[in-house]
Amino acid sequence: AQTVTQSQPEMSVQEAETVTLSCTYDTSESDYYLFWYKQPPSRQMILVIRQEAYKQQNATENRFSVNFQKAAKSFSLKISDSQLGDAAMYFCAYRSAVYGNKLVFGAGTILRVKS
Amino acid sequence: SAVISQKPSRDICQRGTSLTIQCQVDSQVTMMFWYRQQPGQSLTLIATANQGSEATYESGFVIDKFPISRPNLTFSTLTVSNMSPEDSSIYLCSAITGRGQPQHFGDGTRLSIL
Numbered sequence: 001a002q003t004v005t006q007s008q009p010e011m012s013v014q015e016a017e018t019v020t021l022s023c024t025y026d027t028s029e030s031d032y033y034l035f036w037y038k039q040p041p042s043r044q045m046i047l048v049i050r051q052e053a054y055k056q057q058n059a060t061e062n063r064f065s066v067n068f069q070k071a072a073k074s075f076s077l078k079i080s081d082s083q084l085g086d087a088a089m090y091f092c093a094y095r096s097a098v099y100g101n102k103l104v105f106g107a108g109t110i111l112r113v114k115s
Numbered sequence: 116s117a118v119i120s121q122k123p124s125r126d127i128c129q130r131g132t133s134l135t136i137q138c139q140v141d142s143q144v145t146m147m148f149w150y151r152q153q154p155g156q157s158l159t160l161i162a163t164a165n166q167g168s169e170a171t172y173e174s175g176f177v178i179d180k181f182p183i184s185r186p187n188l189t190f191s192t193l194t195v196s197n198m199s200p201e202d203s204s205i206y207l208c209s210a211i212t213g214r215g216q217p218q219h220f221g222d223g224t225r226l227s228i229l
Contacts, residue, residue, distance in 0.1 A: 033215070033217075035217060035218075037220075042222070043152075043205055043222065043223045043225070044220065044222050044223070045158075045207065045209075045220035045223075047217050047218075047219065050217050052215075091157060091158070095218075097215070100163070101146050101163075101211055101218075102148065102160050102163065102173075103148075103158070103160070103209075103218055105157045105158045105159075106157065107156070107157050108156075108157050
């Protein structure tokens, strides 16, 4: 079974600075998707960014980018120019491209942004 | 992307009662899912809601406790039966619009059992 590990329960960043959230995963599959979701206190799950495993190029969405290392099974999220609105719980998630389409989530990282 | 509406957004229920949560998507979707998020924890998949047939449940979840319906491509319900304080959680509906597409989520239902 696939597992997703987020080793940082909590991170802090100064407004306008850059922060990186870590995620590793374990799978024997070669075709899959990886996602970062954001959950603010309002509890809505918001898709931040996604990466297809067959793509070598790292995904980027405005201030959010990933460092995808397939061999190392690592998928970190970098947030540049951090804003107060980035404060939330961030979840890394894995989904097989072949079996089931269900998401496997990591434990989450709480991101605090200091003004 | 699909817009997913969940009702109710929150409820406080008595022990031993049941509550049905509704999930409506604004477009046809291929797959719908129900997740549980216990306080301060990550999301755990309860089941995949299958249109016109019985839901597929994950280990640790059973149909008698969490009956699910999906009568069409855009609507599903989750019932939490015979509730106990341990069922106090956020329940989230999610959906996929097509192969390779990301899952989108509803705003969740915060359920508290007294």
